[in-house]
Amino acid sequence: MSADASPPTPAEVSSPGSMLTRASSITRALDQVGDKWCLLIIQEVFWGINTFNGMLEATGVSRGVLSERLKWLQKIDCLRKAPDIKGRRGGEYHLTRKSIGLHATAMMAIAWERRYFRTPTLDAVKLKHTPCGHVFTPSMRCRECDAAVDGRHVSYGPGVGATRDTRIKKVRRRSSISSSIVPSDRSIYRNLVDIVGDRWTANVIALAYHGYSRFYEFHRELPVATNILSDRLKVLEEQGVFGARAYQERPRRFEYYLTEKGWDLFPYFLTLLQWGDQWCDEENKGRPMSLEHSLCGSPLYGVVRCDHCDEKLEPYSVDITLN
Template identity: 30%
Template structure:
């Protein structure tokens, strides 16, 4: 889990993978598409190749030219990206108008993804799932690996211009993603966040302030100790669970430890092991990456005008 959070909890990783999934794979194309320096792009591409999310393909030998293409490992991130899109669409004011429309080819409708149990098919929320550490799970092993240099919030704000601004605040920092995971596991007090994550207190305070500012957490007073602040998930924060579930499932599949899974989850309603699946809210069938098309708003507008 530390390896997964270290990769997905980095804004540049997500931005580069997002571009690669759309077919932008040449170095110059990525430089033009992203507000990124030459050295940072080079280091992230090397990392993504090393971790199996991209493959370097030589398409010209004289002079040498290469492009970076997606692998099965990066293509498997589509549920994670879809969950991010849905959360931003519903919970970030003003950003929904900028996002493209997702169309389900199987039923012919625009859709919203619904997180569901793979065993019984029912829609689920965080409160419906019981989870505990598995054979390879612990707080220590869930601390994100420092696979990239930590960047300042001002740098993060600039880099997130091409993707999802509030998601980058919640997940585009390796400690932020770990702190949110702790909140979903019931941690509420500052000292407990600090102790469980092993993070510097200044960093914990910075992340908590940022989460409160965007209404993902709310600070409340402890009933027995008014001098203690407790940080609890808001409705908006709880709605981020599909993103967490998708990232956990991806990590468990592609970075499984030899001794077994890091987290074991069960769906309370049916009692089966929880496997996160996403269903179409229109036809209720399980979504697959092949059945989803992205329709830009400008394309939809033009199509509508042509129909008229």
């Protein structure tokens, strides 16, 4: 795997409270939905839980946080609120074309979760592909050569939209509440949400796929305080997504590397990148990054397929049961 063709440059100050960073569809996607509660809310709406009180009960989040996230998801067109019914306050929230586009991301989240977290609840989850009628495991394949997608066989270069983005430095704190205490029994990738449900943690993982491994390299690319970055690296090491090894003794400094568990998150991140390409390019500048699949030499586009019939998994073509 090679790093970006363009040389890394430090994040530049754009205005107080913001910085200019390399344009990235993953970054844009994370800035919109890379938040634990946003991910859990969208998951519940996919299940048909679409009232304020229903989501409040399912997620266990405070009323204030839920209200704020629902307003945000409406603002970015990931949810729409139906008009209040006479005599019934609150209304219902529904998916949009944009949020339905996260279906492939959800499929890859489930596949990763079930591989690394075996519990009776997860073992009871059954995914049935309605067109072929079989229980299946989602798999991501290259659209051109049909080989399984592995991030170690991907190289990167600048796309037509390789410009700079303005990112806000002050963001929501990483939630200290574990998804394990979320009441809903429909949160079937809660461990993944604990890891990537914070945009800085997810950003660090995404940079690792490009070959970044040292603290100063991550910090050069991200408009984040050093103590926050140290915390995220510690979390990723504790979760087994990163390993660490010393490259300097005095002072002692470490470089970080992706474990197998970390590499297996790549298909999830690729679906986010593709979603960001489609839905988060607000100025229509084009894709900031081009990906090449080294196994076939073609531009990489990942397609999530049923491992029984090999057909692409379309939204609403999957029945999920929990028993």
